[in-house]
Amino acid sequence: MATEAMAANQAPGSNYLTNGHGIKSWLLTTDHKRIAILYLISVSIFFFLGGLFAMFIRLELLTPQGDLMQADTYNKVFTMHGMIMVFFFLIPVVPAVLGNFLVPLMIGAKDLAFPRINLLSWYLYVIGGTLILHCMLTGGVDTGWTFYTPFSTAFTNTKIIEAGLAAFIAGFSSIFTGLNFIVTIHRMRAPGLTWDRLPLFIWANYATSLIMILGTPVVAITIVLVAVERLFHLGIFDPKLGGDPILFQHLFWFYSHPAVYIMILPSMGVISELITCFSRKRVFGYKFIALSSVAIAVIGFLVWAHHMFVAGISLYAAMIFSFLTFFVGVPSAIKVFNWTATLYRGSISYATPMLYAFGFIGLFTIGGLTGLFLATLGIDVHVTDTYFVVAHFHYVMVGGVLMGYLGGMHFWWPKISGRMYPEGWAKLSALLVFVGFNLTFFPQFILGYVGMPRRYWQYPPEFQVLNVLSTAGASVLAVGYLLPMIYFLWSLRYGPIAEANPWNAAGLEWKTSSPPPTFNFDETPVVTWEAYNYDEIPPKEMEVPVG
């Protein structure tokens, strides 16, 4: 098998994948790398399911009339698409898969601070996921993923409580992940790995974890209140009984807006790693990128009411939230400018991860700039609840998060699996994803601008051309997403054996064998260098460190 990888191990033949066999050694593992694999499998299943619902939506919207499904079914389909993608894919995907695998490796630790809590959070994720599947199979939910009251509490008779419980449990899974990361990053860093030497992926996950532990409990209690209201027919958010539905929206978005930063920040961290490695340069403005992650986490908590400009909040509140929303664009822009400045005069190579990084910068820039349109009060009133909004947040959440995630998966796949993926197919899939994505979602900007509202199963015939384009794009996108699922599996058996450091990259995670031994490092590393010291790495020094 992996002969070179073995050489670096003290106990031959024992990396984290081969150390222990059988289903029990996986389901009861406390090894952060194995838990990352468990997450990888379960998150991929949910991505596939969420994608399936997306295809149903796009198929229904191929024609103006409702021929594949009627309104009720359509409502349930887009709700399921949203709930699965938000709670069970986008929020956990990068932290729980790549973060779980990489945080201890990148800081030179043997594991996360609380390995058993880490396993617990996977089980919570699975329990929540099972609940949402059960809910889906026994009738579904039709409120959209936002559970707006009083529709969710007093009118709909679909499975709100069950779906809410699923989100509640998945929320605790993410709280425990965040808590684990913060403690690990504070307390478990290798000697010499000071805060200003940390990889930017770590900074990004640190900022994400802050949002996870500060925001998630608030949405958890909000869901509890909705469930209690439904169960006992109380009026906490029911205007007929003295409650205030706007208050629900405040509480919901207090978490759910920062949640989009939970999704995007870890991907931004991935991009910082990719850009530096494939331009062979120190990152431009390390401190600015690092602190902009924290700034996004902090300012991100102050902008939630921009989801409610037309919901009946006061004009002064709307103006303040509009201003703050512009303001949160600043740290995001800092990141984009610093990445492009890093590229400047770098020796750029175009491996697949770098293609995804370029894709990320392009799509995230469009998503971010259209976010500024939406932050503008007047324009927002015009395009609220239209496809403009749908296109905007898909550019950020799908264009951003998924490009980062896939780029990261390709970059670290040799480390995770010990095998290389097939470069040609991977480049093709990167291209398909980029083209398919733009074809799917760019027409939606135009649709929204000319007034097509979201969440309807029918539309006037004049919108059909753009909708057909969008559906065609979704099909290309689907192929682009399915390809990696196939060739990653293929590479497990047939891919070329990976070296310890196939990219000649700078991080600590590349200084151990591929795949790493169970306790990550044979000796705790001592760090004496800055992050991304690519100017100090001789071009071909890298081969496998022989022990």
Next chain:
Amino acid sequence: MADSHATTVEHEAHNPALLHHFADAKQQKNAASLGMWLFLVTEIMFFGGMFCVYLVYRLNHFNAFAAASQQLSWKLGMFNTAVLLVSSVTVVLAVKAAEAGKRNQLVFYLVATVLLGLTFLGVKTIEYHDKFVEHYVPGSTFAFDKPFDDNGQQIPVNANEAQLYFSLYFAMTGMHALHMIIGCGLFGVLAVFAWKGRYSPGYFTPIENAGLYWHLVDLIWIYLFPLLYLISRHS
């Protein structure tokens, strides 16, 4: 795990409580304690959501909230506050006993904390029962037809808004009581472990962390009591 080689003062790798992925006992203790503080932060945000709802509705429906709040028994609330404050003292004494390695004292204070916690829950049960008898439990049986203040003055009050108050009263104190029940269970388990001699001056992190949890649950009550019972009582 539990076999006590605590007498061997050789190397920290022999400390049975030290987990493999930590470099030394100090790092492990620091990690556990930071983890607990962060967990408490999540608890504050969790209760914070309800406090926020309470404050908004208190402003929106001031009269109903004032009238409904006066139906609570401040005497029972005051008694429970005292019980909880004393229990916080016993927790501190337990941590101190653990630090000094006095096993019997440690067990005594842990058990005392559990008993005080159960006393609090007992009184809370009486209060809930009273509210049930008075039809103040929100739902189909809810009735708020006798809103008198302390001076026997009738207050015109919207029953729906009063029900909102009691919904929040039960949600907030109920969530608090749930945390008390978990806390009692936790301290019961710790008492058994302490009695078996699992903790030493070199390792008593669980006692310390459970103590932090207990203090936070106390602290939440210190806010709940005035907000729910007292704030509307001045004339």
